[in-house]
Amino acid sequence: MRKTYFTPGPAELFPTVEQHYRDAFELQLGSISHRSAQFRSIYQHTVEQLRILMDIPESNGIFFTGSATEIWERIIQNTVEHESFHLVNGSFSKKFYDFSKELNKYAHQYEKPFGEGFDYAEITVPEYSELICTTANETSSGVQMRPAEIHKLKRANKDKFVAVDMVSSAPYPDLDFNTIDTAFFSVQKSFGMPAGLGCWIANPAMLEKSNRMKTHENQIGTYHSLPSLFKNFEKFETPETPNVMAIYVLGKVAEDMNKIGIETIRKETERKAKLLYSFAEKSDFLEIFVKNPEHRSQTVVVVNVVGRSAADIIKQVQADANLVIGSGYGDFKASQLRIANFAAVNVEQVEALIEVMKK
Amino acid sequence: MRKTYFTPGPAELFPTVEQHYRDAFELQLGSISHRSAQFRSIYQHTVEQLRILMDIPESNGIFFTGSATEIWERIIQNTVEHESFHLVNGSFSKKFYDFSKELNKYAHQYEKPFGEGFDYAEITVPEYSELICTTANETSSGVQMRPAEIHKLKRANKDKFVAVDMVSSAPYPDLDFNTIDTAFFSVQKSFGMPAGLGCWIANPAMLEKSNRMKTHENQIGTYHSLPSLFKNFEKFETPETPNVMAIYVLGKVAEDMNKIGIETIRKETERKAKLLYSFAEKSDFLEIFVKNPEHRSQTVVVVNVVGRSAADIIKQVQADANLVIGSGYGDFKASQLRIANFAAVNVEQVEALIEVMKK
Numbered sequence: 001m002r003k004t005y006f007t008p009g010p011a012e013l014f015p016t017v018e019q020h021y022r023d024a025f026e027l028q029l030g031s032i033s034h035r036s037a038q039f040r041s042i043y044q045h046t047v048e049q050l051r052i053l054m055d056i057p058e059s060n061g062i063f064f065t066g067s068a069t070e071i072w073e074r075i076i077q078n079t080v081e082h083e084s085f086h087l088v089n090g091s092f093s094k095k096f097y098d099f100s101k102e103l104n105k106y107a108h109q110y111e112k113p114f115g116e117g118f119d120y121a122e123i124t125v126p127e128y129s130e131l132i133c134t135t136a137n138e139t140s141s142g143v144q145m146r147p148a149e150i151h152k153l154k155r156a157n158k159d160k161f162v163a164v165d166m167v168s169s170a171p172y173p174d175l176d177f178n179t180i181d182t183a184f185f186s187v188q189k190s191f192g193m194p195a196g197l198g199c200w201i202a203n204p205a206m207l208e209k210s211n212r213m214k215t216h217e218n219q220i221g222t223y224h225s226l227p228s229l230f231k232n233f234e235k236f237e238t239p240e241t242p243n244v245m246a247i248y249v250l251g252k253v254a255e256d257m258n259k260i261g262i263e264t265i266r267k268e269t270e271r272k273a274k275l276l277y278s279f280a281e282k283s284d285f286l287e288i289f290v291k292n293p294e295h296r297s298q299t300v301v302v303v304n305v306v307g308r309s310a311a312d313i314i315k316q317v318q319a320d321a322n323l324v325i326g327s328g329y330g331d332f333k334a335s336q337l338r339i340a341n342f343a344a345v346n347v348e349q350v351e352a353l354i355e356v357m358k359k
Numbered sequence: 360m361r362k363t364y365f366t367p368g369p370a371e372l373f374p375t376v377e378q379h380y381r382d383a384f385e386l387q388l389g390s391i392s393h394r395s396a397q398f399r400s401i402y403q404h405t406v407e408q409l410r411i412l413m414d415i416p417e418s419n420g421i422f423f424t425g426s427a428t429e430i431w432e433r434i435i436q437n438t439v440e441h442e443s444f445h446l447v448n449g450s451f452s453k454k455f456y457d458f459s460k461e462l463n464k465y466a467h468q469y470e471k472p473f474g475e476g477f478d479y480a481e482i483t484v485p486e487y488s489e490l491i492c493t494t495a496n497e498t499s500s501g502v503q504m505r506p507a508e509i510h511k512l513k514r515a516n517k518d519k520f521v522a523v524d525m526v527s528s529a530p531y532p533d534l535d536f537n538t539i540d541t542a543f544f545s546v547q548k549s550f551g552m553p554a555g556l557g558c559w560i561a562n563p564a565m566l567e568k569s570n571r572m573k574t575h576e577n578q579i580g581t582y583h584s585l586p587s588l589f590k591n592f593e594k595f596e597t598p599e600t601p602n603v604m605a606i607y608v609l610g611k612v613a614e615d616m617n618k619i620g621i622e623t624i625r626k627e628t629e630r631k632a633k634l635l636y637s638f639a640e641k642s643d644f645l646e647i648f649v650k651n652p653e654h655r656s657q658t659v660v661v662v663n664v665v666g667r668s669a670a671d672i673i674k675q676v677q678a679d680a681n682l683v684i685g686s687g688y689g690d691f692k693a694s695q696l697r698i699a700n701f702a703a704v705n706v707e708q709v710e711a712l713i714e715v716m717k718k
Contacts, residue, residue, distance in 0.1 A: 007390065010391060013389050017389070021384070025380070066424060073582065186600065219463050240426045241427075241545065
């Protein structure tokens with residue numbers, strides 16, 4: 001009996017994913033050359049579907065890595081000579097900041113307590129920061145930073161790069177890729193695929209910076225440096241042998257999403273999130289964790305558990321109805337639940353989860 | 360009508376791979392947490408099967424990356440403060456060398472012409488080299504370096520790390536992991552899986568070096584530094600969300616190979632290679648590229664095409680019998696064929712290929 005996953009990544013598979021993998025095996029995509037016309041057309045198709053879905057300009061490169069985690073490292077390596085600035089409010093935004101320090105950069109942070117979010121007006125960007133790292137969706141705490149705030153940050157800091165970690169919300173946030181410089185996600189969250197692929201979107205200004213850093217003898221990495229990625233991208237190729245099947249399936253999932261329409265997906269996401277937050281508000285054993293409604297994630301709903309054991313709720317819901325809820329992150333494992341609200345689960349499934357949780 | 364691939368990576372899928380992926384979907388491995396007991400037991404199983412298959416000591420870590428290409432970068436980053444030494448005789452050994460230079464290290468090379476191999480006796484290792492990079496199987500030219508020669512190199516240079524690129528021959532080479540320090544492969548060659556996973560085997564001495572480098576403020580990377588990998592490995596976890604399904608399938612393929620037995624696989628590989636080299640020798644339109652029989656790869660057979668077009672042969676063989684031969688690498692595309700001899704294809708299939716090629 002298959003379970004339905006409401007976990008924030010890895011997550012429930014998008015309904016068409018398994019069939020797309022069957023097709024991929026039928027087409028023997030596990031055996032084709034990554035330097036063949038067939039592969040190049042697969043890469044191109046995926047790029048085109050993502051451009052439509054997320055409104056990404058032609059000038060932006062769309063690259064593939066082993067994971068989104070890798071992209072934290074690559075962004076710092078390719079754009080930061082000396083200083084980066086990080087909005088830190090949870091485990092994942094903190095890791096991006098930690099990576100900068102591990103890469104021997106001078107990393108500044110503006111930190112807010114777990115469960116709180118950022119608005120443009122309160123942010124002071126250190127003068128010499130070359131890169132501002134924002135998180136559209138802090139997966140550990142269920143806090144979002146709205147695109148409008150991120151855009152204001154970039155417009156007020158045109159000479160600095162703005163990176164957006166949209167790992168647990170893509171394609172939901174309506175980011176303006178003509179404004180921000182770079183964003184990234186991985187496939188095992190809202191795209192509902194098995195893990196094994198990160199996706200990095202970057203503009204030409206980032207390439208220019210990495211080239212400049214290279215001439216200054218900075219170490220910008222090797223096969224996944226921006227010059228290497230952009231160069232191969234010109235012919236829809238990758239520097240190394242990539243996860244060909246995942247690139248194919250991502251393109252198919254993006255195509256499926258385009259058939260539904262991104263606006264519909266956004267509305268549905270908000271509708272389902274509203275159901276979950278309303279339920280938590282009315283519940284006598286749950287409370288919404290994020291106090292400011294404007295900072296409440298639409299794709300990862302985090303609630304405190306009151307008067308019960310979070311682990312017991314998770315166990316019970318799984319035993320009763322084969323539904324798997326995400327546990328709180330790290331220290332919050334015992335006291336919180338994280339309910340993923342990705343595109344793979346529809347309104348009916350969310351309503352069913354709520355019914356089960358009402359006990 | 361499915362094709363049979365004799366390409367050196369991506370390659371023909373090992374016969375059980377598709378079923379293992381079906382099982383993985385049935386088990387919903389695309390949705391499980393990478394920090395769950397279930398995942399940890401999957402990782403552990405894969406490690407145990409690889410230890411048996413390749414005779415890897417308990418003290419060695421076995422890690423997963425996005426690709427083997429990534430491992431070139433990680434090895435240099437984690438073990439080379441200043442100088443590395445590279446045996447270069449083709450595109451892939453050259454790339455390993457190039458990566459060292461791109462990472463701002465002082466990279467020495469001993470270069471031999473395309474098609475020639477290395478023996479211990481002729482190698483002079485630069486005094487201050489910290490790492491010696493060898494290639495067990497140079498995929499571009501079909502040249503192997505025999506394990507005995509690699510072991511001699513390490514024994515004569517105990518204070519230096521010896522790395523072995525076994526990407527297009529693992530698990531065939533009988534490497535002594537108590538002698539060499541590190542080796543690596545990717546899954547889309549002889550393990551016959553779709554691409555998307557690199558496998559890095561490293562000993563504790565490498566971890567020690569990377570820790571020392573860290574205290575000397577070297578930049579050893581972030582999530583895929585050896586300290587990070589070893590730490591997570593203690594609990595059979597990964598630093599980032601990995602390609603869970605591929606780790607599962609690799610463990611299953613290794614288990615299938617263990618049922619056959621590594622000695623049997625080695626004998627079969629040599630038997631099939633002998634058939635191919637004999638055919639080339641007797642053929643009036645092919646000749647063996649690698650002159651020295653001791654340097655002839657057993658897993659990637661490279662032949663010159665004489666008096667015909669290599670591309671025509673490839674096209675004809677595919678049209679006649681749905682068999683896909685690998686083309687020559689780079690500049691040799693017009694004049695060579697590379698016939699992969701991985702575990703996925705059996706003696707009958709190799710004999711059938713030879714029959715078709717006899718025209």
